[in-house]
Amino acid sequence: MDDIVYENITVQYCFPENNASCRKEVRTGPAYIFLFIVLSCISVCTVFLNLLVIISISHFKQLHTPTNLIILSLAVADLIVGLIVMPGNIMQLIDSCWYLGKLVCIFFPLISSLSVFASVLSLVLIAVDRYIAVCDPLLYPSRVTVCKMSICIILGWSFCVMYCVIYMYFNDHLITTQLYSTCYGECLLLMKYSWLIFDFVLSFLIPFFVILILYGLIFKVARRQAKSVRAVCNSVSKEQEAKVPGSSETKAAKKLSLAIFVYLLCWIPFYLTSFSVETFSTSSIVWTFFGWLLFFNSSINPIIYAIFYQWFRVSVKLIMTCRIYDPSSSRFNLFHDGV
Template identity: 60%
Template sequence: MFKTNITVLQQNITVQYCFPDHNSSCRRMVKTGPAYIFLIIVLSCVSVCAVFLNLLVIISISHFKQLHTPANLPILSLAMADLFVGLFLMPVKILEIADSCWYFGKVGCAIYPIFNFLFVSASLCSLIFIAVDRYVAVSDPLLYSTRISVCKMSLTIILGWSFSLFYNIVYLHFNDHFLQSRAGCYGECIIFLKHSWIIADLVILFVTPCSVIIISYSIILKIARHQVKVVRAMTNGITNSSETKAVKTMGIVIFVYLACWIPFYVSSLLADSFTSVSIVWTVFAWLMYINSSVNPLIYAIFYSWFRESVKYIVTCRIFEFSSPRINLFPEHF
């Protein structure tokens, strides 16, 4: 019995390393408790849902010609950014939670944050494009087709992704991320963020997008209410459920956006510096990742065309020769 207890204690204090054959290897902390296992399972489900739902949106808009419109291009851009978040960023973060080691080398450590910030900021750009597109469509519907075209929207999306890539490279450069001297032990990948750049990032990637989205949707709601009043006057006061639906949809959009982004920036402002291994970073970064799973529910599932297209995808009817020309809006005819 005594020998057994000693053996158990020795196992508990045994030091494990990420790379046992490397002299400067980091220590390995494998988390195997029930709480961590449950957390990993939940986060894995979130990742799978993000990939599956956004893939449905991408296939729908790409396959059906009726959906090849300027209004759906920013939704496609949003789905692509969120797909990459669920396909690449979430699994790596799950691996870091389960095992504190970094197994992708120094090059991977230098490149991964670029794609991390790129996909998240590109998702934000897409949200802005959706808000602006809807604003133009509601405020001036007669001139919408001349102001917004497939070519113009495609160019805008390309510029948005390019700006996101350029900004994030500059952002990481001035936070000294690419300096190899910042690396500690072998098997570690840490991002250090300076307080001054946290404030700059707050303005560029939160305050500005948040302002554009809220102002755009507020104007859209005001115009929608005015149009409902006109319709009521013409139909002798008959109520219309479109106003209630618009309020609910826009309320969900703004609430989810703020709920997923405010905690990260508020907590980051309270610290002089920020690192990617902090618990605060991990928790609130996952809130932003979860937004990638919720976005397709907000911007696609509320549309009837998405529900119709999912039926064709799930039943494999998209492989039929005539499926790209299927009418997804039968109520319009």
């Protein structure tokens, strides 16, 4: 199939040799070029920042704690978003054709859903971890260990994989003969309205209420602890305050709550808007905009760590100056002034 010219307008096709080929829309205007550059920079920054988090927690033994293991899990999910999901969506945004074949078309939405769902799971685990640390600080070291947390994370990722496979299967997206396409060179995921509601309940509503309840209890305990401290001493020094059971955990919970707030800010518009249509397609403008809002959450998480956590700032400095190649670098102290 050759390109056809209608009144000086050239109609191009994704695969000119195939009679069933889709029409090709290459968006090359100044606005799209600017958008391509911006989104590409976001993708690169997402990969770079989350790699810093992964290297930091993996390399420095001082960071091998249950809480940091969850942050590591979150960073891995966010890395997948920046490394695979964002570039794939940028490619579809600039060029309407899908050149990677049906097999990749099957797995790309699967990986995208897995990374997003794993991020939600990590945020729930963070809330549970902080709840135990604040409400039962004396027993926390024995109840939550690195080994137990590792098992929880592995089981959580396994559940995410199973759920995403089931979700894609019931949306007729795991069998090449059932892939929805109007022409050759198209890769779409049509989400059935019933499954969109089920996904909303499982991947947003339930985690939202779990996180909301746990953080509500955390801050209730934090206020009670603050009143107890003020009753004992009118002015408590930083050194004394750090020794109060649960005080450091309470501070950590407040910092991590910002990540939860950003998560809600990115997710709520996506689901509220998606309920306005009966069949939700990944090619729609609505999905593109709010889908990128979800992806952008993966870029913000490591920035939150950079702002609030000294260990991350110190570890980044050590990584960027190549001091991690020192044989003893894994045992460096990252908490010179406390966290």
